[in-house]
Amino acid sequence: MSAHVHARPAPVGGRLLNLATVTCGVLILAALAVLAIRFTAGLGAVTNLNDGYPWGIWVVADVVIGSAFACGGFSVAMLVYIFNKGEYHPLVRPALLASLFGYTLAGVGVIFDLGRYWNFWHILWPGYASPNSVMFEVAACISLYILVMWLEFSPALFEKFGMKNARRRVGKAMFFLIGLGTVLPMMHQSSLGSLLVVFGTQIHPLWQTMALPAIFLISAITIGYAVVLFESCLAAAGYRRKIEMHLLTPLARVMLGMLSIFLVLRFGDLIVRGALGYAFEATLQSLMFWLETACFAAPLVLLRSAAQRRNPARLFVAGALLMLGGSLLRVNAFLVGYDTGAGWSYFPSVPEMLVTIGMFAIEVLGYIVITRRFPVLPREDHAAPAAAH
Amino acid sequence: MTTRRDFLRRAVAGGAAAATCTVSAPAAARGNAGRSPEALGLLFDSTLCIGCKACVTACKAANDLPLDVSTRPESPWDTPVDTTAKTFNVIKVYREGAATHKDAGTDGFAFMKSSCLHCVDPSCVSACPVSAMTKDPVTGIVGYDPNACIGCRYCVAACPFGIPKYDYQSPTGEIGKCELCRHRLPDGKYSACAEVCPTGATLYGKVDDLMAEAKRRLALTPGEITRFPRGNLSTGDQPSWEGAAAAYVQHVYGETEVGGTQMLKLSAVPFDKLGHKPLPDRSFSSKSETLQHTLYGGLALPLVALGAMTWFARRNIGAHEGDEGGEE
Numbered sequence: 001m002s003a004h005v006h007a008r009p010a011p012v013g014g015r016l017l018n019l020a021t022v023t024c025g026v027l028i029l030a031a032l033a034v035l036a037i038r039f040t041a042g043l044g045a046v047t048n049l050n051d052g053y054p055w056g057i058w059v060v061a062d063v064v065i066g067s068a069f070a071c072g073g074f075s076v077a078m079l080v081y082i083f084n085k086g087e088y089h090p091l092v093r094p095a096l097l098a099s100l101f102g103y104t105l106a107g108v109g110v111i112f113d114l115g116r117y118w119n120f121w122h123i124l125w126p127g128y129a130s131p132n133s134v135m136f137e138v139a140a141c142i143s144l145y146i147l148v149m150w151l152e153f154s155p156a157l158f159e160k161f162g163m164k165n166a167r168r169r170v171g172k173a174m175f176f177l178i179g180l181g182t183v184l185p186m187m188h189q190s191s192l193g194s195l196l197v198v199f200g201t202q203i204h205p206l207w208q209t210m211a212l213p214a215i216f217l218i219s220a221i222t223i224g225y226a227v228v229l230f231e232s233c234l235a236a237a238g239y240r241r242k243i244e245m246h247l248l249t250p251l252a253r254v255m256l257g258m259l260s261i262f263l264v265l266r267f268g269d270l271i272v273r274g275a276l277g278y279a280f281e282a283t284l285q286s287l288m289f290w291l292e293t294a295c296f297a298a299p300l301v302l303l304r305s306a307a308q309r310r311n312p313a314r315l316f317v318a319g320a321l322l323m324l325g326g327s328l329l330r331v332n333a334f335l336v337g338y339d340t341g342a343g344w345s346y347f348p349s350v351p352e353m354l355v356t357i358g359m360f361a362i363e364v365l366g367y368i369v370i371t372r373r374f375p376v377l378p379r380e381d382h383a384a385p386a387a388a389h
Numbered sequence: 390m391t392t393r394r395d396f397l398r399r400a401v402a403g404g405a406a407a408a409t410c411t412v413s414a415p416a417a418a419r420g421n422a423g424r425s426p427e428a429l430g431l432l433f434d435s436t437l438c439i440g441c442k443a444c445v446t447a448c449k450a451a452n453d454l455p456l457d458v459s460t461r462p463e464s465p466w467d468t469p470v471d472t473t474a475k476t477f478n479v480i481k482v483y484r485e486g487a488a489t490h491k492d493a494g495t496d497g498f499a500f501m502k503s504s505c506l507h508c509v510d511p512s513c514v515s516a517c518p519v520s521a522m523t524k525d526p527v528t529g530i531v532g533y534d535p536n537a538c539i540g541c542r543y544c545v546a547a548c549p550f551g552i553p554k555y556d557y558q559s560p561t562g563e564i565g566k567c568e569l570c571r572h573r574l575p576d577g578k579y580s581a582c583a584e585v586c587p588t589g590a591t592l593y594g595k596v597d598d599l600m601a602e603a604k605r606r607l608a609l610t611p612g613e614i615t616r617f618p619r620g621n622l623s624t625g626d627q628p629s630w631e632g633a634a635a636a637y638v639q640h641v642y643g644e645t646e647v648g649g650t651q652m653l654k655l656s657a658v659p660f661d662k663l664g665h666k667p668l669p670d671r672s673f674s675s676k677s678e679t680l681q682h683t684l685y686g687g688l689a690l691p692l693v694a695l696g697a698m699t700w701f702a703r704r705n706i707g708a709h710e711g712d713e714g715g716e717e
Contacts, residue, residue, distance in 0.1 A: 038560075039560060040560055041560060042556075042557055042558050042559045042560045042562055043555075043557045043562065044557030044558045045558075047557070049557055050557070051473070051545055051551065051554045051555060052551070054542035054545035054546045054555060055542065055546055080705070081701065081702040081705050081706060082698060082701045082702065082705070083701075084701070084704075084705040086705070113541075114539050114540045114541055115538075115539075115540020115541070115542065115555055115556075115561075115562045115563075116535070116538050116539050116540035116561065116562070116563070117539065117540065119519070119536075119537065119538060119539045119540075120539050122519040122521075122537055122539055123518050123519055123539060127520075128519045128520050128537055129518065129519065129520075130517060130518055130519065130520045131681075131685075132514075132515050132674075132678050132681070133515065133516055133517055133518040133543070134516070134677060134681055135516065135518040135541065135543050136518040136519075137681060137685060139518060174702075174706060175699060175702040175703035175706045176699055176702075176703075178698070178699075178702040178706065179695055179696075179698040179699030179700075179701075179702050179703075180695065180698075180699075182698045182702075183691055183694045183695045183698055186694065187684075187685075187691055190684070191681075194677070194680055194681065194684075195543075197673070197676055197677040197680055198512050198515055198516050198547045198673050198674055198676070198677035199512075199546060199547055199673070200512070200549055200647070200668075200669075200673035200676075201549065201666075201668065201669065201673075202546075202549060210676070210680060213680070213684065338546075340546075340551050341551055341664070341666075
């Protein structure tokens with residue numbers, strides 16, 4: 001039995017109206033304005049999408065990267081409940097909250113990109129749904145996972161509103177929800193990579209491989225830990241709380257372990273397929289490949305010693321670099337390494353970027369509001385008297 | 390307390406499970422799909438095409454498609470330069486050097502039809518999550534149903550020939566592509582492009598017949614006089630004509646590419662110069678579906694994983710939730 005004494009989660013408190021929340025509000029309004037045009041005048045009115053690049057950043061950033069960034073909840077829950085590392089328990093709720101937002105928004109973001117969105121329910125409807133399609137698997141798993149995460153997070157809401165019966169009932173099913181909450185993201189995070197297999201030779205050999213599901217899954221788990229480091233440092237700075245170094249330092253080691261597995265898999269696959277040679281050609285693809293690889297490799301150097309892993313600034317930078325590397329892997333595989341023939345090009349338009357920025361603004365705003373009002377972050381009992389209770 | 394050994398043991402078990410998921414025996418492996426014996430298609434012979442574009446106009450009329458202005462505004466007339474959501478068929482011209490000799494690789498010119506190839510094992514159908522893209526089990530025609538479509542454009546991205554196109558200018562945009570005039574079949578009519586082709590460069594028929602005709606032409610000596618059928622090869626509804634055989638590239642494009650297509654192409658200019666890249670014989674959809682069904686066939690692996698994860702979670706949950714003081 002492991003019995004760790006944790007501070008119970010408690011609302012941070014404080015004002016909701018401040019520079020950060022107002023900025024987020026303005027960015028969200030800008031995104032809504034762009035979306036109003038998109039839904040009345042079509043995708044072409046606001047995006048640079050074309051038939052050579054039918055998928056842009058609304059798919060790659062908002063959904064593929066957005067959901068990978070939202071793997072914190074899954075990665076930490078797996079560590080705590082599957083690997084029985086109970087000491088990380090205080091990280092579960094904040095990570096789950098960020099995941100909940102990330103995934104819910106990724107699900108909503110899909111609607112913006114769907115050209116015939118009113119039919120979206122077809123994807124889960126017998127008679128329409130096609131199990132041969134990788135996208136069907138992604139859609140089914142993500143939909144179910146969003147539901148499961150809301151249930152996993154519901155104790156925080158039930159506690160806030162004093163609904164003891166509901167809290168108890170969800171608690172009884174929690175072990176099953178946690179099981180589902182680890183298997184479902186494994187399924188769709190790997191499938192987000194499998195999406196590209198059917199693109200065949202249109203995807204550059206540096207990214208087209210039958211190992212895509214494993215590469216995307218392992219990188220998503222690694223990103224999950226990176227996001228927790230990144231968020232914990234940011235939340236500590238933003239709320240002037242103590243950084244949970246006693247948790248983050250060992251978590252960084254777990255992250256480096258996953259990262260090493262990822263790099264061995266990534267390069268092993270390139271070598272086995274004989275594709276590593278493409279990395280040494282003078283192409284945009286090889287340049288981007290090395291940029292991606294540098295971002296993945298940097299944390300191994302930045303955090304190589306125990307002393308370095310106790311340095312919050314290093315944890316923050318390493319986490320951010322890993323998130324960047326994971327983003328580059330996805331942008332490279334879906335866009336930079338995608339070649340559908342001569343004459344086509346794509347770079348996101350400003351309105352397109354405004355929507356993506358607006359989506360991330362919703363996440364930040366939601367995180368601030370919920371952590372200030374709901375019991376998510378651990379109570380700071382032993383902190384300075386100034387800390388809000 | 391959990392020990393490091395516990396942690397490692399579970400990490401190894403998890404790793405093994407993940408490895409099993411990704412590299413387990415391809416129980417659900419499938420090869421390329423086979424072609425229906427009744428499959429319908431087209432044979433396009435670039436050496437017979439004179440670039441009149443009667444097929445482009447006929448396609449517009451038969452499919453009730455609007456004008457598509459994609460040429461520069463100063464051009465003397467409007468003509469689409471590529472297929473779009475509103476243009477399902479175009480004739481593209483290849484020019485090299487002085488462009489004076491038809492079907493010559495250097496200083497030559499040639500025409501190539503661009504429209505759906507109706508793959509035997511189509512990527513778009515495999516990609517489509519809502520069965521909006523379907524392959525007819527008898528005719529093999531790849532059809533599209535806008536009422537089922539969610540507009541995700543996975544088909545647009547997946548097609549190795551860049552054929553399905555989306556209408557980005559409409560808030561309710563649809564995918565557009567050649568459906569081999571399947572709406573004309575009940576009236577006893579066939580593809581409008583083949584019906585109007587004056588030289589038989591675009592020929593309609595059963596794919597088996599078209600393949601035999603293509604092989605017959607490849608076997609001819611360049612310059613040899615032969616008869617070229619027109620319209621519908623399988624019914625012989627239009628008179629044939631006599632002409633000289635060209636110096637064909639000895640390859641039927643579409644015989645093996647991505648598992649074969651129901652549109653076959655012949656040319657005297659190398660195909661890659663006409664925008665037809667070499668493609669592997671194995672269909673991309675068979676690779677993708679083999680991967681998916683190996684991982685998810687019968688939901689066996691996910692259920693095993695779920696069982697294991699639930700077991701661990703149930704065992705470990707009490708230890709961590711109890712200290713929150715709440716009744717779990």
